[in-house]
Each structure stands twice: as structure tokens, then as C-alpha cells.
Amino acid sequence: MSDNGMTIHLKIWRQAQGATSGKFVDYTVENVLxxxxxxEMLDILNETLVQKGEEAIEFDNDCRExxxxxxxxxxxxxxxxxxxxxTTCEIRMRQFKDGDTITVEPFRAKPFKLxxxxxxxxxxxxxxxxxxxxxxxxxxxxxxxxxxxxxKDHADHAMDAAACIGCGACVAACPNASASLFVSAKISQLSxxxxxxxxxxxxxxxxxxxxxxEGFGDCSNHGECEAVCPKEISIGNIARMxxxxxxxxxxx
Amino acid sequence: xxxSKILDPKIPSGPLAEKWDRHEQENPLVSPGKxxxxxxxxxxxxxxAGGGAAATLGELGYNVLNFCIQDTPRxxxxxxAQGGINASKNYQNDGDSVYRLFYDTIKGxxxxxxxxxxxxLAQLSMGIIDQCxxxxxxxxxxxxxxxxxxxxxxxxxxxxxxxRGQTGQQLLLGVYAALSRQIAAGTVKMFPxxxxxxxxxxxxxxxxxxxxxxxxxxxxxxxxxxVVLATGGYSPVFYLSTNAVNSNATAIWRAHRRGAYFANPxxxxxxxxxxxxxxxxxxxxxxxxxxxxxxxxxxxxxxPGDKRRPNExxxxxxxxxxxxxxxxxxxxxxxxxxxxxALVECNAGKSAYFSDRAVYLDFAEAIGRLGxxxxxxxxxxxxxxxxxIIGDNPYETPxxxxxxxxxxxxxxxxxxxxxxxxxxxxxxxxxxxxxxxANRLGASALMQGLADGYFIVPRVVSNYLAGAKLKPVxxxxxxxxxAEDDTRKYLQRLLAIKGSRTVRxxxxxxxxxxxxxxxxxxxAEGLKQAIADVxxxxxxxxxxxxxxxxxxxxxxxxEQANRLSDYLELGELMARDALMREESCGGHFRExxxxxxxxxxxxxxxxxxxxxxxxxxANKEPFLHKEDLKFEFVELKTRSYK
Ligand SMILES: Cc1cc2nc3c(=O)[nH]c(=O)nc-3n(C[C@H](O)[C@H](O)[C@H](O)COP(=O)(O)OP(=O)(O)OC[C@H]3O[C@@H](n4cnc5c(N)ncnc54)[C@H](O)[C@@H]3O)c2cc1C
Ligand code: SF4
Ligand code: FES
Numbered sequence: 001m002s003d004n005g006m007t008i009h010l011k012i013w014r015q016a017q018g019a020t021s022g023k024f025v026d027y028t029v030e031n032v033l034x035x036x037x038x039x040e041m042l043d044i045l046n047e048t049l050v051q052k053g054e055e056a057i058e059f060d061n062d063c064r065e066x067x068x069x070x071x072x073x074x075x076x077x078x079x080x081x082x083x084x085x086x087t088t089c090e091i092r093m094r095q096f097k098d099g100d101t102i103t104v105e106p107f108r109a110k111p112f113k114l115x116x117x118x119x120x121x122x123x124x125x126x127x128x129x130x131x132x133x134x135x136x137x138x139x140x141x142x143x144x145x146x147x148x149x150x151x152k153d154h155a156d157h158a159m160d161a162a163a164c165i166g167c168g169a170c171v172a173a174c175p176n177a178s179a180s181l182f183v184s185a186k187i188s189q190l191s192x193x194x195x196x197x198x199x200x201x202x203x204x205x206x207x208x209x210x211x212x213x214e215g216f217g218d219c220s221n222h223g224e225c226e227a228v229c230p231k232e233i234s235i236g237n238i239a240r241m242x243x244x245x246x247x248x249x250x251x252x
Numbered sequence: 253x254x255x256s257k258i259l260d261p262k263i264p265s266g267p268l269a270e271k272w273d274r275h276e277q278e279n280p281l282v283s284p285g286k287x288x289x290x291x292x293x294x295x296x297x298x299x300x301a302g303g304g305a306a307a308t309l310g311e312l313g314y315n316v317l318n319f320c321i322q323d324t325p326r327x328x329x330x331x332x333a334q335g336g337i338n339a340s341k342n343y344q345n346d347g348d349s350v351y352r353l354f355y356d357t358i359k360g361x362x363x364x365x366x367x368x369x370x371x372x373l374a375q376l377s378m379g380i381i382d383q384c385x386x387x388x389x390x391x392x393x394x395x396x397x398x399x400x401x402x403x404x405x406x407x408x409x410x411x412x413x414x415x416r417g418q419t420g421q422q423l424l425l426g427v428y429a430a431l432s433r434q435i436a437a438g439t440v441k442m443f444p445x446x447x448x449x450x451x452x453x454x455x456x457x458x459x460x461x462x463x464x465x466x467x468x469x470x471x472x473x474x475x476x477x478x479v480v481l482a483t484g485g486y487s488p489v490f491y492l493s494t495n496a497v498n499s500n501a502t503a504i505w506r507a508h509r510r511g512a513y514f515a516n517p518x519x520x521x522x523x524x525x526x527x528x529x530x531x532x533x534x535x536x537x538x539x540x541x542x543x544x545x546x547x548x549x550x551x552x553x554x555x556p557g558d559k560r561r562p563n564e565x566x567x568x569x570x571x572x573x574x575x576x577x578x579x580x581x582x583x584x585x586x587x588x589x590x591x592x593x594a595l596v597e598c599n600a601g602k603s604a605y606f607s608d609r610a611v612y613l614d615f616a617e618a619i620g621r622l623g624x625x626x627x628x629x630x631x632x633x634x635x636x637x638x639x640x641i642i643g644d645n646p647y648e649t650p651x652x653x654x655x656x657x658x659x660x661x662x663x664x665x666x667x668x669x670x671x672x673x674x675x676x677x678x679x680x681x682x683x684x685x686x687x688x689x690a691n692r693l694g695a696s697a698l699m700q701g702l703a704d705g706y707f708i709v710p711r712v713v714s715n716y717l718a719g720a721k722l723k724p725v726x727x728x729x730x731x732x733x734x735a736e737d738d739t740r741k742y743l744q745r746l747l748a749i750k751g752s753r754t755v756r757x758x759x760x761x762x763x764x765x766x767x768x769x770x771x772x773x774x775x776a777e778g779l780k781q782a783i784a785d786v787x788x789x790x791x792x793x794x795x796x797x798x799x800x801x802x803x804x805x806x807x808x809x810x811e812q813a814n815r816l817s818d819y820l821e822l823g824e825l826m827a828r829d830a831l832m833r834e835e836s837c838g839g840h841f842r843e844x845x846x847x848x849x850x851x852x853x854x855x856x857x858x859x860x861x862x863x864x865x866x867x868x869x870a871n872k873e874p875f876l877h878k879e880d881l882k883f884e885f886v887e888l889k890t891r892s893y894k
Contacts, residue, residue: 017467017805035530035641043535043756046809050754055801056809060323062496064536065637067421068327083640092640115467116806123444126324130436134429135388138311139304139706142379142386146343149397158390159416162425166326195388 005031006098008041012057013105017116024103034094038081039064039071041093059118066090066230069165072172073118074105079169079228087167087230107172111179111215122168124214125182131210132203133186135195148194158192161185163231170225170233176217181225183211184241185233191244201248208245259513259864259879262667263368268885269350272372275668276711280718288313291717294461294476296448296503298325300420300698301681302482303427304705305713310434312710317474318431319443319463321498326428329484329496330701333420334541334634336402336412337698339377344401348409350374355886357696360406360586361661361689362838362854363888364516364862366881368668369686373696376703381413383706387426391415404694405542406586406893412695417541417633423698427705446472447811449742450735451479451507451677458507458677459725462735464743466811469804471740473727477720478676478713481507482705485660485682487520489819489826490771491763493657494526494539498811504664504683505818512672513864513877515665515685517822518830521692521839522772524590526656527641528610532760537656538641540613540634542694545583547618547627548651550574550590552611556601562612562650573597581893588691588839588852589893591655595772596850604652614650655772659697661688661839662829665864665879669712670704673864676720678713680704685862690838743803746813751796755813758793762786762816762823770827775843782827787871790820825865825874832876835859856888 008029015022029045039061046056062070071088075081081091096102104118112120150158162185170181187204190196196203219238226235264271264278282288291314295306298320306318320328340353353374358365381399385391391413392400401410415422434440445466452460452473460475486501487493508514525544526537551570558565573593575582585593594611597603604610619627624647628635635646642652663685670678670686681701688696769782793816801807836845836852837859845853862879 033531033533035643036533037535040533040535044533047754047756050798050800050809053800058806058808062322062327062498063329063332064497065332065538067418068322068329068331068496070322070327086640090637090640094640094643119806122323126326126432126435126442126444129429130432134433135386136433137386139308139383139430139710140379142382145341145381145385145391146398148385150393151397152393152395155390155393158388159392159422162390162415162422163418165421166324189390190388193388193390195386 005033006093006096008032008093008096009101010045011101011103014057014117015114032093034092036093037064037089038075038091038093039089057118058116061089064089067165069167072107072167072169074107074172076102079107079172080230085230085232087165090230107168109171109177111177112168112171122166124216125166125168125179127214128179128183128207128210129186131206132199133207135190136199150193154192158189161189161192161233161237164233165231167230169228169230171216173224173228174217175222175224176220178219178225179211179216180219180238180241181229181233181235183207184237187241187244188237191240200244201251204241204244205248256875257877259665259877260667261366261879262669264668268367268371271368272375279715282714282718284313289315291315292317292476293478293480293713294474295319295480295482296461297328297482297484297681297683298431299328299330299482299484299681300423300427300701301683301705302480303328303424303431304702305480305482305680305709306440307427307430307434308706308710309713310437310439312714313439316434316440317443317476318440319446319448321445321447321466323444325431325442325444326425328424329499330424330698331421332496333698334417334539335404335543336414336419336695337380337423337702338404338411338695339381339413339699340374340411341378341381343399344410346409348411352409353377353411356407357687357693358689358886359891360693361691362852362891363689363856363860363883364837364881365687365689367883367885372708373687373700373703376707377699379707380699380702384423384426387429389415389422389426402543403546403584405545405584405590406581406693420698423702448503449506449739449814451510452731452735453510453674454725454729454731455723457675457722460727460732462739464739467806469807471736473732473736475725475727475732477717477722478678480678480680480709480713481664481683482680483683486819486822487657487660489762489823490657490766491759492529492534492537492767494523494537497535500815500818501822502815502818504679505822507664507672507674507677508867510674511867512674512677513665513866514662514825515862515864516662516829517826517865518770518833518840519661519690519838520657520826521587521659521661522591522655523658524587524594524655525613525653526658527638528604528607528652528654538637539656539658540638540651540653542587544613544631544634545590547622547630548583548613548615549617550583550611550613552597552602554602558602559605561605562614571602578893585893586691586693591772592841594655607652610652610654612650613653615646616650619647657767659692661685661690661692665862669715670708671712671716676716678709680709690840743810743814746797746810746817747799747803749795749797749799751798753792753796754798755809755816758789758797759812759816759819762789762819765789766823766826770823770830773841773843774830776831779827779831783824783831786820786824786827793817793820821870828874829863829865832863833859860888
């Protein structure tokens with residue numbers, strides 16, 4: 001829509017696969033339009049790199065509309081960049097000015113092993129989920145969908161928590177690399193629904209134990225997680241998770 | 253070359269409503285315990301179809317190997333579905349029924365789908381909702397605690413269940429939860445970041461796959477007693493589409509090369525409400541949910557070339573063309589009709605202020621009627637997304653939209669049992685062709701994905717395993733070795749080209765050719781041009797591609813090049829199929845075949861069939877087989893939404 005492009009300077013973390021360290025490399029991209037997405041700007045950069053015979057910068061991405069949770073970079077020091085409530089792929093270049101220098105880094109946290117350039121391994125999240133982020137029931141055994149009325153506000157609370165996309169920004173932003181916001185979102189969602197009720201105690205204990213086993217740190221209420229979360233998952237979920245845990249431990 | 257065959261869909265006998273139950277009673281089962289544990293099933297894909305099938309077959313006790321491209325199964329592209337999922341619950345007491353959902357789907361598909369499959373889909377729809385609720389999917393609710401519904405295009409009842417604007421995400425997270433439970437139980441083994449690159453056929457049956465581990469480049473062999481492909485759709489053949497950038501046709505195309513017929517490749521759905529294209533740097537088009545058409549009114553300026561800002565155009569100088577042309581359905585006509593109508597207006601020079609490829613979707617009336625808060629509650633997230641991209645605030649300035657490639661009704665041919673023309677190869681979800689005919693109604697793909705995944709695949713695969721006498725195979729078999737060698741050579745060939753055009757550059761060109769000639773409106777001349785152009789571009793690809801990196805690392809350029817090589821064959825087949833089909837139906841509109849009012853004109857006497865193409869070799873003309881569509885229960889009519 002606009003015809004005057006910007007010049008954007010980038011300092012991007014490059015790390016070879018299997019290497020234990022990497023470094024920032026400087027790049028400049030010309031003719032960047034405000035309506036371009038941040039990833040489209042990186043696409044353009046990659047096109048020029050490949051044309052020069054250099055290896056493209058690797059970054060994970062898929063839906064490019066903020067819902068799959070695949071993308072994730074620390075842009076200008078902030079996980080998912082400068083626009084609150086957005087994923088990396090939703091960031092548009094209108095957030096930046098002509099001549100800006102932007103640093104781009106991977107989501108760093110001990111349990112997220114760096115794979116290459118900006119790509120990290122978040123499989124720890126899957127292993128936490130496998131410990132209890134489900135309702136134990138088989139296909140075929142469900143009662144009618146309206147058999148249990150659920151108050152609208154409970155359903156809404158459950159939905160608020162269920163909106164988590166598993167991106168890991170909360171971990172990357174936390175000084176302790178805690179996964180509490182992510183884990184609490186799942187525990188909270190199921191705790192608001194009658195279907196999650198029978199396994200509440202077991203679920204909280206098992207998921208939290210796995211979170212610790214993966215090497216995520218403790219939550220000390222910094223609140224950085226909530227600030228970067230693209231789905232604005234509330235830190236109130238962490239308090240709820242603690243209550244679930246205590247109830248579980250007491251039943252123990 | 254073979255003789256042209258008439259394919260047998262193996263539809264069970266009896267009245268429509270009894271077919272699926274009879275099928276259950278008539279087919280053998282595998283007994284639980286050891287017998288099931290010893291049967292291995294490969295499922296490629298972790299979307300609603302693949303993930304649902306993997307979890308359910310795991311629950312039944314089979315040994316399941318489940319593959320996906322993403323780093324975790326929870327990111328399959330089903331996650332992106334916004335609007336909702338249909339079910340004939342009739343919770344709103346507005347006259348809905350299994351028959352009505354079936355009929356709407358057949359009519360919506362312009363009488364080019366198979367009755368028995370569509371009926372089964374409508375029957376299973378209710379169980380899907382029950383299942384999802386029981387798994388903790390937080391569907392929208394009324395204050396009284398019951399499930400809420402909304403309306404979608406092409407129907408006159410309110411049967412769509414939803415979870416805000418994130419229905420696909422919530423349904424997929426339900427699937428992912430069930431899958432996680434089975435992974436923990438040891439019945440499902442998950443292979444994320446693994447891409448299937450070939451199908452292994454032994455003695456005429458699908459017995460395994462070759463997959464590449466995307467982080468290490470390792471090429472691996474996997475054997476099984478049955479293989480299920482649930483790898484989604486192929487809209488990125490147009491480059492710009494609403495799909496995720498990794499969506500691809502590779503799994504189904506490689507199976508096609510091994511003998512699975514490809515059905516109705518030209519049936520593609522162009523969704524009417526995406527954010528218009530802004531530039532040629534773009535990597536995708538962003539969908540604005542169809543639910544917006546519940547409250548938004550579509551219009552263009554009456555005067556061609558009127559480039560005033562929309563708020564400066566007075567009411568009497570606007571043409572609400574959908575309401576004018578289709579008074580009965582208005583803004584809620586089916587997708588194909590809404591999309592084509594936008595094309596007609598734009599071709600006549602009537603479009604939005606900043607682009608000649610955009611029309612308005614206006615919420616002023618809804619805001620007046622409902623208040624801004626209610627509108628914000630319904631569509632707030634979409635409005636925010638729109639404003640971030642376009643820079644206009646839709647509460648004040650009408651939104652702009654334009655059609656975009658979105659869904660592919662075509663896919664691998666399957667019979668009633670979802671079995672392809674290769675025995676032991678099943679295809680589910682968007683990857684098959686089965687239920688939507690020439691046009692899919694909104695909120696029906698999620699329904700089909702879960703019907704296939706939770707209910708149909710588990711049953712038909714069990715029946716197959718119980719009935720087939722399978723010899724044991726192992727991955728040392730010659731067929732596995734040959735397929736692995738082929739795959740490795742193929743990738744090395746790509747890296748060895750060392751030309752001058754990037755993957756994106758060639759894919760972009762393919763996309764433009766497809767969009768211009770095999771898009772919303774097609775004619776013989778354009779289609780012949782597309783066949784020639786795509787074949788020339790394919791040649792250029794194999795001579796002039798430029799890649800960097802190697803095949804032993806994470807290398808997305810190589811992954812995309814490999815997928816593009818398949819799109820360059822599939823694109824040509826789509827054009828051939830569109831050229832062969834001398835009629836207009838649903839999403840397939842041939843300019844030579846229209847009514848005086850410009851509506852699609854079917855030719856039932858000659859084209860009431862499914863085309864099923866057989867691969868005959870690279871750069872060779874494919875061979876056409878047919879499945880005759882028999883309408884025993886529904887009368888073929890001209891689709892009218894007036
Ligand atoms: C933006 C958008 C909105 C939509 N909204 C709606 C809606 O509101 N209602 C509705 O009913 N439908 C909607 N749809 C359509 C619907 O989402 C899809 O048709 C459906 O989810 C497809 O599900 P699937 O299980 O067949 O495939 P997908 O969910 O696409 O899953 C494909 C799986 O296959 C894997 N895969 C692919 N190729 C390979 C390979 N070679 N090797 C290994 N794994 C592979 C992928 O990793 C993934 O796991 C929407 C679609 C889009 C794009
Ligand atoms: S809680 Fe938020 S930041 Fe953390 S994984 Fe979920 S969506 Fe991402
Ligand atoms: S790519 Fe899917 S959320 Fe960013």
C-alpha cells in the first residue's frame with residue numbers, strides 16, 4: 001500500500017547445527033514496507049543470501065497467522081517482539097522505523113536446546129502434556145454434549161486458558177526459565193470443566209513433577225511471562241495451579 | 253497403459269440410513285490384546301484426521317507409528333481453522349436433521365459427491381460433538397450452560413459449534429491430548445519433524461514408508477501392516493493461499509506415483525473472505541473467518557473506477573451485490589458463489605479504494621443494530637488482525653476482502669472404506685476427495701477430519717487387518733531398499749542443480765500461472781496455456797534451481813524445493829482435469845459453461861462422475877478413470893440460492 005520502503009539493519013544470531021556457540025551477524029534489508037510481516041522481511045533477506053550462495057537463516061514457522069505456535073524469536077530483546085499479544089509471525093514492520101537496528105535471537109532457556117540459528121527444541125512441552133494434560137476416556141464413550149451444562153463463565157475461563165499455543169515465549173522471557181505459565185494454562189483449563197474434575201489432583205502433581213524433571217526453573221512471580229504471552233494467558237492461572245497442586249499433595 | 257476403468261466405490265447395500273451400521277455388522281474385526289498389539293499401522297499426519305485416527309487406534313490397542321512435519325503434533329494445520337464445526341444436533345430446534353445436513357452438503361457440493369459417504373458424515377457429526385465435549389474442548393456456551401451455535405454459509409439452520417475464533421485449535425488440542433495419553437501409554441510412537449517422502453508397496457499392498465528426519469537429513473524406512481495418509485490439502489500449489497507454508501502434496505503425490513489414483517484434482521475452494529493481497533513479497537494470505545458474513549454486508553461502489561474512500565460513498569451509490577443477486581441467502585451464499593461474485597465485480601472495475609482486487613465487508617449496520625461491544629465480542633480478534641495488516645480500523649472503515657485459495661476438495665481417490673486404489677493404503681481428511689464434491693460448505697472440513705479420524709479410519713483399518721492375509725515384511729526387503737535409494741538420489745539431484753533461481757522465485761511463478769488460469773474462472777485456452785507453462789517451468793526447475801546448504805542438516809530450502817517439485821507435477825494435472833471437465837460445478841467454473849445469468853451450468857448427462865487419474869510416468873500424459881456417481885436418494889437439481 002505504501003511505496004516508500006524502509007532500510008532495516010539486523011543483528012541475527014547464527015549458529016551452525018551441532019555447534020556449542022554462535023554469533024550475531026549483521027545484515028541490512030532495503031525497501032521494507034510497513035505492511036510486510038517480520039517473517040516476510042526475513043524471507044527477503046534469505047532470498048538474497050541464497051542468491052549469494054550463502055546458507056539461509058533457519059527459523060521455525062508454519063501458519064504465519066499466530067495460531068500454531070511454531071514461530072518464536074526474541075526481537076529487540078523481547079520474546080515475540082514489540083507488539084503485545086502477538087506472535088513473531090504477526091509482527092508487522094509498521095512497528096519499526098526507517099534505519100532501526102533490530103537484534104534477533106532464538107528463545108533461550110536451558111530446557112530448550114538450540115538446534116540451528118533461531119530454531120530450538122521445545123519437545124519438553126510435549127513430555128509435560130503426556131503426564132496428564134488430557135481427560136482419560138476413549139472414543140465412543142461420550143454422553144450427549146449437553147448432558148452436563150457448564151456455566152458460561154466457567155467455559156469462558158477454560159477457553160481463556162486453553163488459548164495457549166505452546167510457543168515457549170513465557171519460558172524464554174522468564175529469568176528462571178520457568179514453564180509455569182504454560183503448564184498452568186493446561187491445568188487451569190481442565191480444572192474449570194466438569195470433565196477434568198476426576199483427575200484434577202493427579203494431573204497437577206504429575207505435570208508439575210515433569211516440568212521440574214525437564215529442568216525448568218521455579219516461578220518467582222516476575223510476571224515477564226504474562227507480558228510476552230501472545231495469547232495473553234493470565235498469571236492468575238499460576239496461582240490456580242498452585243492451589244490444584246496443594247489440593248493434590250494433601251490428598252497425596 | 254491400462255484400460256479406462258469404472259471404479260467401484262464398494263458402497264454397502266441397503267437404505268442410506270442403514271449402510272454404515274450394516275457395514276459394521278458385516279465386516280470382521282481383530283480381537284483385542286496380542287492380536288492388535290502385533291499389528292503396526294503407520295499414520296502420516298497429526299491433524300484432526302491423522303491425530304484422531306492415531307489416538308483412537310492406539311486406544312484400541314494397535315501399534316501405531318504417527319508422523320508429522322512440525323516439531324510437535326499440536327501444530328498440524330487443523331490448528332488454524334477459525335469458524336467452527338457442523339453437527340446436525342438440532343439443539344436450536346430450527347429443523348435440522350441428519351438428512352438436512354446430508355442434503356445441504358450434497359447440494360453445496362453441487363451434486364458431485366458420493367451420497368453414501370456424505371450421509372455417513374452427517375450421521376457421525378453428532379458423536380463428534382459429544383466426544384469433543386467429553387475431552388474438555390471448551391466450546392462456546394449459552395448462559396444456561398448449554399452449547400451455543402452460529403450459522404455458516406450455504407445453509408438455513410444454525411448448526412455450527414465453535415470455540416471463539418479458534419475452533420480448529422481447540423479441536424486439535426483435544427486430539428493432541430488424546431494422542432499424548434496414548435504416547436504415554438506406549439501404543440502410539442510419535443515421529444515429529446519427519447517427512448514422508450515415499451510409499452513402499454510390496455506385492456501390491458502398502459507396507460511402509462520412507463521418511464526423512466528433518467533435523468539430521470537421515471532417510472529412514474518404516475514398515476507396517478497398513479498405511480494411512482492424512483496429510484492435509486494442497487492449496488499452496490497457488491503459492492499464496494490461506495494454508496500454512498509447510499502444507500504440501502508430497503505424501504499423496506508420492507503415493508500417486510506408486511499407483512494411487514488422484515481424484516478431482518481441479519476442485520479447489522477459493523474462499524471469499526481473505527485479506528486482499530498487498531504485494532509480491534507476500535508469503536500467504538490471511539483468512540478472515542466466514543462467520544463475518546453473518547453480520548457483515550458485502551458491497552462495491554456502483555460506479556466503475558470509483559476510488560473514493562468507502563465512508564465517502566453514499567448509501568445509494570453502493571451495490572450490495574450478494575443481497576441483490578441472491579435475496580434468499582444474501583451475504584451467506586456458499587463460498588464458490590460469493591467468491592465468483594467478487595471476481596465479477598472487480599472485473600467490471602468496481603472495487604475497494606486501494607486495490608482493484610478487493611471488495612468491502614461492512615459492519616456499520618451490525619454495529620448500529622447490536623452495538624460495538626457485541627460486534628467486538630464476536631469478531632474482535634479478527635478486527636485486530638485486520639487492522640494490524642491493512643492499517644484501517646474495521647469498526648470505522650469497512651473491511652476489505654478478496655477471495656483466496658483455501659481448501660482442496662480433490663485428493664487421492666478412496667472407496668467407501670477410505671481405501672485408495674492401492675490395497676492397505678487409506679486416505680483421510682483433506683487429503684482424500686471423498687465428501688465435499690465440487691465445493692465444500694463452511695465448518696464441514698473439521699467435521700470430516702474428526703469423522704474420519706475418530707470413527708471411520710479406526711473401523712475400516714480394523715476390518716482390513718482382520719480380513720487381509722498379510723505376509724510379514726521387513727525393511728530389508730528390496731522394495732524398501734529401492735525406495736530409500738530413489739529418495740536419496742532425488743534429494744541429491746535437487747542439490748546438484750546449482751542454477752540461478754530460488755525455490756521461492758519458481759514457486760511464485762507457478763502460483764501466478766495457477767491463479768490466473770486454473771483459479772476462480774477457467775477456460776480452455778487458459779487451461780491449455782497452464783499445461784504448457786507448468787510443464788516448461790518444471791523443466792526449468794530441474795535445470796535452474798538454486799539451493800544452498802546440504803542434506804544432512806536442517807535445510808528448509810531443500811524441504812521446500814522437494815515439495816515444489818511435486819507441485820510442479822500436480823499443477824499440470826489440475827489443469828488437465830479442469831480442461832477435461834467441460835461443465836461448471838461448484839468451485840470449478842468454466843466460462844464456456846454458464847447460464848444467461850452467469851451462474852455455473854452443470855452437465856449431468858456427461859459429467860456426473862468422479863475423475864480418477866492414474867500416473868503413467870514423469871512428463872507422460874496421465875490416464876483417466878471414472879467413478880460414476882449414482883444418486884439414488886437425492887434428485888439432481890440446479891443449485892439455487894436466489
Ligand atoms: C485458515 C483456515 C481456516 C479454516 N477454517 C475452517 C473452519 O472454520 N471450519 C472447517 O470445518 N474447516 C476449516 N478449515 C479447513 C480445515 O482446517 C482443514 O481442512 C482440516 O483441518 C484438515 O485437517 P487434516 O487432518 O486433513 O490435515 P492437517 O490438519 O492439515 O494436517 C496435516 C498433517 O500432515 C502432516 N504432513 C503433511 N505432509 C506430510 C509428510 N509428507 N510427511 C509427514 N507428515 C506430513 C502435517 O505435519 C500435519 O500433521 C480452515 C482451513 C484454513 C487454512
Ligand atoms: S503461556 Fe503464552 S507464552 Fe507460554 S507457551 Fe502458552 S501461549 Fe506461549
Ligand atoms: S507461524 Fe504459526 S504462530 Fe507464528
